[in-house]
Amino acid sequence: MQLRYKSQKANIEEQGFNVLKKLIYKELGLNCTYYRDSYLRRRVDYRMRSKGISSYWEYNKYLKDHPEEYKLLIKDLTINYTKFFRDSDVWIYFKIRILPALLAAKKTIRIWSAGCASGEEPYSIAMIIDDVLGQRIRNYLVSIYATDIDETCLKKAKEGEYESSEVSEISNHFLRKYFIQEGNKYRIKENIKRMVHFRYGDLTKDLGYRNMDVIFCRNVFIYFSKEAQAKICIRFHSALNQNGYLIIGKTEVLPDQVRGKFKCINNNCRVFQKV
Ligand SMILES: C[S@@+](CC[C@H](N)C(=O)[O-])C[C@H]1O[C@@H](n2cnc3c(N)ncnc32)[C@H](O)[C@@H]1O
Numbered sequence: 700m701q702l703r704y705k706s707q708k709a710n711i712e713e714q715g716f717n718v719l720k721k722l723i724y725k726e727l728g729l730n731c732t733y734y735r736d737s738y739l740r741r742r743v744d745y746r747m748r749s750k751g752i753s754s755y756w757e758y759n760k761y762l763k764d765h766p767e768e769y770k771l772l773i774k775d776l777t778i779n780y781t782k783f784f785r786d787s788d789v790w791i792y793f794k795i796r797i798l799p800a801l802l803a804a805k806k807t808i809r810i811w812s813a814g815c816a817s818g819e820e821p822y823s824i825a826m827i828i829d830d831v832l833g834q835r836i837r838n839y840l841v842s843i844y845a846t847d848i849d850e851t852c853l854k855k856a857k858e859g860e861y862e863s864s865e866v867s868e869i870s871n872h873f874l875r876k877y878f879i880q881e882g883n884k885y886r887i888k889e890n891i892k893r894m895v896h897f898r899y900g901d902l903t904k905d906l907g908y909r910n911m912d913v914i915f916c917r918n919v920f921i922y923f924s925k926e927a928q929a930k931i932c933i934r935f936h937s938a939l940n941q942n943g944y945l946i947i948g949k950t951e952v953l954p955d956q957v958r959g960k961f962k963c964i965n966n967n968c969r970v971f972q973k974v
Pocket of ligand 1: 777778779780781782785813814815816817820846847848849852900901902903916917918919922
């Protein structure tokens with residue numbers, strides 16, 4: 700009898716969780732079917748605990764009565780840890796292998812940083828390209844597209860202003876060349892800013908990008924189910940030029956469904972090339 704009661708209760712809670720996913724989609728436009736359930740539950744449970752709420756139904760009501768909670772929920776759903784030149788070996792590979800091949804082959808370079816968080820990744824790309832090209836940058840048209848769903852992060856990215864703790868691992872050469880120090884803050888210089896175009900973009904939807912030479916989508920797959928990862932990779936495949944590069948996070952794997960569409964050219968750095 701007690702067992703039946705328990706499973707009924709779990710069922711009701713499950714329904715509450717499904718209603719919550721629909722609410723998130725309706726209010727935030729975030730398609731939760733793409734996200735791993737275990738991941739969503741962990742993040743939502745964390746928000747509920749912080750409000751002293753123990754049931755999804757109660758939390759749904761709380762959200763309706765306190766719409767400002769949506770902002771905190773999306774912030775917790777999107778963990779946006781990032782840093783400049785994260786995983787240095789990936790940047791070395793980009794600089795000495797990928798970039799020279801691209802620069803030798805074409806004058807228009809298009810790069811997409813998908814899940815760019817607060818801008819450290821796309822600005823790292825821009826700094827490396829500018830540093831490698833020097834004066835020759837005038838002969839090239841370099842565009843870096845940077846998308847994310849976290850509006851707070853995007854705002855910071857567009858401002859391009861970072862605390863000293865956030866730039867502490869950048870080499871002195873790059874810090875002096877590409878930042879203006881204002882007290883405790885470091886502001887990205889305009890020539891680097893101009894290369895990067897930030898935009899709100901939800902990877903669960905087709906964002907319409909095409910003719911990309913490189914896509915960085917690092918440390919973003921962690922949120923998504925295997926099926927969602929495969930759908931996103933198929934879109935990346937369409938967005939890339941022939942022989943274009945896809946770079947994913949160092950602890951991530953390419954879904955089985957798309958293995959034939961990409962060849963791995965550096966397993967340690969998780970670099971793939973469109974075939
Ligand atoms: C851990 S950060 C990674 C930042 C950067 N790529 C790096 O590797 O340092 C993951 C980013 O993915 C974003 N994200 C999560 N779900 C997304 C979605 N559906 N569409 C676009 N970006 C998403 C988060 O907002 C967060 O800023």
